Amino acid sequence: MDLAYTPAFVRMLRGLPDDLQTEVKEKIESFRDPANHKSLRVHKLHGRLKDRYSFSVNYKTRVVFRYTRIQPKEALLLAIGDHNVYN
Secondary structure, eight states: OEEEEOHHHHHHHHTSOHHHHHHHHHHHHHHTSGGGTTTTTOEEOOGGGTTOEEEESSSSOEEEEEEOSSOTTEEEEEEEESGGGGO
16 A cells, blocks of 8 residues: 655654654554554544544554545555544
């Protein structure tokens, strides 16, 4: 799967502690293979985020993304953080 990153996502990622950045990068690489989506707990969001999805980095940290309409096998990573990232 191809990935794209919003500037906001990159800023959020750079603001994380180094060890968490490393863990996020490992999970993003794992996310590229759809076979890993179950272990990452990829799920569709609801409410005002109904066109977005999320996957878990660890118990606390989530990545919010959406699939692009241009290329179905491409995801745009939008935000990263704890559960407040949904707000």
